[in-house]
Amino acid sequence: xxxxxxxxxxxxxxxxxxxxxxxxxxxxxAFDGPTALERAEINGYDVVVLDRxxxxxxxxQVCRTLAEGRGRARVLMLTASGTVADRxxxxxxxxxxYLPKPxxxxxxxxxxxxxxxxxxxxxxxxxxxxxLRLDPxxxxxxRGGLRLAxxxxxxxxxxxxxxxxxxxxxxxxxxxxxxxEAADPFSQTVKVTVSRLRxxxxxxxxxxxxxxxxxxIR
Numbered sequence: 469x470x471x472x473x474x475x476x477x478x479x480x481x482x483x484x485x486x487x488x489x490x491x492x493x494x495x496x497x498a499f500d501g502p503t504a505l506e507r508a509e510i511n512g513y514d515v516v517v518l519d520r521x522x523x524x525x526x527x528x529q530v531c532r533t534l535a536e537g538r539g540r541a542r543v544l545m546l547t548a549s550g551t552v553a554d555r556x557x558x559x560x561x562x563x564x565x566y567l568p569k570p571x572x573x574x575x576x577x578x579x580x581x582x583x584x585x586x587x588x589x590x591x592x593x594x595x596x597x598x599x600l601r602l603d604p605x606x607x608x609x610x611r612g613g614l615r616l617a618x619x620x621x622x623x624x625x626x627x628x629x630x631x632x633x634x635x636x637x638x639x640x641x642x643x644x645x646x647x648x649e650a651a652d653p654f655s656q657t658v659k660v661t662v663s664r665l666r667x668x669x670x671x672x673x674x675x676x677x678x679x680x681x682x683x684x685i686r
């Protein structure tokens with residue numbers, strides 16, 4: 469899952485990003501409205517965590533522009549004011565959810581995951597294919613009842629492959645959705661991660677390479 473955190477308080481933004489990365493998410497940062505909008509238009513985010521009071525371009529306008537663009541990204545709006553009027557106004561701008569500051573980090577994570585599932589409503593909260601089972605909320609993956617010790621990136625790649633429900637996912641899409649903007653598109657990082665994941669999943673092999681197309685779960 470790829471997330472944009474648009475927050476002008478840089479220390480808070482860095483803390484939130486670090487926590488989300490520990491949860492296996494790929495996170496980019498923006499500290500003002502124009503940068504947030506630019507990155508959201510370029511990158512395929514699943515969720516945008518948007519502070520309402522951004523400098524340069526107000527969060528309300530960023531939210532409205534994202535909603536009008538009708539992209540995949542769901543918007544979780546943050547604000548220092550949690551009044552009913554503010555929540556109603558934020559949702560009226562096109563935000564998908566609203567969270568007042570200060571917030572509990574566990575709730576932020578839960579809301580981000582819920583929004584990402586809403587973007588793909590056909591997917592169940594727990595992904596199962598044969599004896600392979602992945603629970604994103606609990607950060608658990610098992611095969612045949614045995615827990616798999618996966619790195620955050622391995623977990624993210626497996627989640628994307630399982631979410632594709634047997635269809636092919638290209639290396640480019642895996643890089644776009646499981647890594648942040650610092651990833652080198654010309655590196656072998658996706659290939660290496662998939663190779664490590666294959667070893668950890670054990671035998672018989674579950675990840676199939678489709679020549680010139682990408683990868684899929686058998």
